[in-house]
Amino acid sequence: NAGVTQTPKFQVLKTGQSMTLQCAQDMNHNSMYWYRQDPGMGLRLIYYSASEGTTDKGEVPNGYNVSRLNKREFSLRLESAAPSQTSVYFCASRRQGAVTDTQYFGPGTRLTVL
Amino acid sequence: RKEVEQDPGPFNVPEGATVAFNCTYSNSASQSFFWYRQDCRKEPKLLMSVYSSGNEDGRFTAQLNRASQYISLLIRDSKLSDSATYLCVVTAPDYKLSFGAGTTVTVRA
Numbered sequence: 001n002a003g004v005t006q007t008p009k010f011q012v013l014k015t016g017q018s019m020t021l022q023c024a025q026d027m028n029h030n031s032m033y034w035y036r037q038d039p040g041m042g043l044r045l046i047y048y049s050a051s052e053g054t055t056d057k058g059e060v061p062n063g064y065n066v067s068r069l070n071k072r073e074f075s076l077r078l079e080s081a082a083p084s085q086t087s088v089y090f091c092a093s094r095r096q097g098a099v100t101d102t103q104y105f106g107p108g109t110r111l112t113v114l
Numbered sequence: 115r116k117e118v119e120q121d122p123g124p125f126n127v128p129e130g131a132t133v134a135f136n137c138t139y140s141n142s143a144s145q146s147f148f149w150y151r152q153d154c155r156k157e158p159k160l161l162m163s164v165y166s167s168g169n170e171d172g173r174f175t176a177q178l179n180r181a182s183q184y185i186s187l188l189i190r191d192s193k194l195s196d197s198a199t200y201l202c203v204v205t206a207p208d209y210k211l212s213f214g215a216g217t218t219v220t221v222r223a
Binding site: 013035044058097107 | 118122123146148150155156157158159160163201204205209210211213214215
């Protein structure tokens, strides 16, 4: 049981390059999320998907796009990377029940944009 | 104003000590509250949920004060392995999660 997996773990881009961050979960959760984490800022929600086939903007969506490919996979795309997008990116899935509400995070992608 | 605010610390305590810290939230309609733990350069992991009546999980005690809009975490008999950043997480009525920036705790031998 791998939980939430993310690829790549590290990436260096030049300004203007594009890339896609991949995320997959094997826990059959409906909800999936993309966050970025910057020093002193906490995790900020970029986009989320409440269920397969739906996506919604979070707090900081500008410069990003997402695709919920199926129930397992939720990818994040940077079309034209900027230095301000240097950050650690976490994908998460969420288990919500009558008494439980837990987010499970992937190991993160450390992205540097030069 | 940030939706969730935490004292960043660091709280530097000796092994065996008790350490406590708070988190304040701005949305009075917030519904659910959690503490997550994040080790250096790792992903956050759920430490415990926070219930209205307060709850314990071993050496960890969480409290919720809805009137003053804060939650607290107390760690008794600190261990070296408790060194981490503790993230306060609050759920809004639309079920979106808001994260605090974290409180860093360092337990020294």
